Amino acid sequence: MKTSATGGNDEILTAAQMQALEKQAMASGMVTGIALMERAGEGVLQAISRQWPDVLAAPGRACILCGPGNNGGDGYVIARLLQGQGWAVTVVALGATDRLPPDAQTNHDRWTARGEVMPWPEAASAMEGADLVIDAVFGIGLTRPLSPAVARVMDQVPRKARRVSVDVPSGILADGQTLTRDAAFPAELAVTFHCRKPVHVALADSGMAVAIADIGL
Ligand SMILES: NC(=O)C1=CN([C@@H]2O[C@H](COP(=O)(O)OP(=O)(O)OC[C@H]3O[C@@H](n4cnc5c(N)ncnc54)[C@H](OP(=O)(O)O)[C@@H]3O)[C@@H](O)[C@H]2O)[C@H](O)CC1
Numbered sequence: 346m347k348t349s350a351t352g353g354n355d356e357i358l359t360a361a362q363m364q365a366l367e368k369q370a371m372a373s374g375m376v377t378g379i380a381l382m383e384r385a386g387e388g389v390l391q392a393i394s395r396q397w398p399d400v401l402a403a404p405g406r407a408c409i410l411c412g413p414g415n416n417g418g419d420g421y422v423i424a425r426l427l428q429g430q431g432w433a434v435t436v437v438a439l440g441a442t443d444r445l446p447p448d449a450q451t452n453h454d455r456w457t458a459r460g461e462v463m464p465w466p467e468a469a470s471a472m473e474g475a476d477l478v479i480d481a482v483f484g485i486g487l488t489r490p491l492s493p494a495v496a497r498v499m500d501q502v503p504r505k506a507r508r509v510s511v512d513v514p515s516g517i518l519a520d521g522q523t524l525t526r527d528a529a530f531p532a533e534l535a536v537t538f539h540c541r542k543p544v545h546v547a548l549a550d551s552g553m554a555v556a557i558a559d560i561g562l
Pocket residue numbers: 367377378379381382385412413414415416417419446448482483484485486487488489490491492511512513538560
């Protein structure tokens with residue numbers, strides 16, 4: 346699997362086009378959702394190593410914010426992988442965790458066999474002192490502005506941590522209309538899958554780095 350600044354893929358797909366591509370790949374039997382999710386999690390860690398070679402070299406403390414969909418599912422994969430590399434991992438879940446989409450539920454359950462999940466109101470304390478905060482709250486499925494309880498946490502993300510968004514910084518629609526930029530997760534790096542979405546182009550000169558992980562689509 347390769348990750349790079351452009352991933353060698355200069356295509357730009359909308360959220361709908363990306364969802365159609367994933368659906369088609371899964372319907373064709375070429376790949377399963379659970380395999381895509383595992384590759385996505387692995388791709389995020391590879392992109393972090395490219396961006397900051399030292400960060401993953403020495404295990405530290407990571408806080409993973411997981412949302413109610415498959416973006417959250419990616420977060421549970423990342424939690425498990427980081428813990429396997431010796432990191433102290435805290436996971437915080439937004440919403441119920443007993444009715445996630447199937448692939449996310451599988452990865453949530455794999456995580457809870459080895460670690461805790463804190464409720465959203467404890468997000469601020471869970472992020473305190475973290476070396477790495479991963480935003481796996483919303484990806485291309487965001488459909489409306491963040492609720493105040495979620496927007497507040499975005500303001501509380503410790504700026505001294507390395508801050509990485511899975512796919513799209515939560516709070517921003519993948520298709521580029523910035524819902525509430527100020528309430529969005531303050532990502533230094535967004536790791537997206539297969540190709541960039543319009544939001545990655547729109548944020549190009551915001552100082553946020555973008556990496557593309559190839560998930561075999
Ligand atoms: N499809 C795959 O196999 C892969 C997907 N990847 C990752 O998945 C996300 C897209 O996942 P999806 O579940 O479609 O969407 P999200 O996780 O981004 O969020 C959807 C859920 O969030 C709810 N939602 C939306 N907006 C809000 C909001 N403002 N406040 C609260 N909740 C919100 C939404 O609920 P609805 O009420 O709108 O139904 C959903 O429950 C993609 O970004 C990738 O990270 C894998 O990476 C590859 C395989």
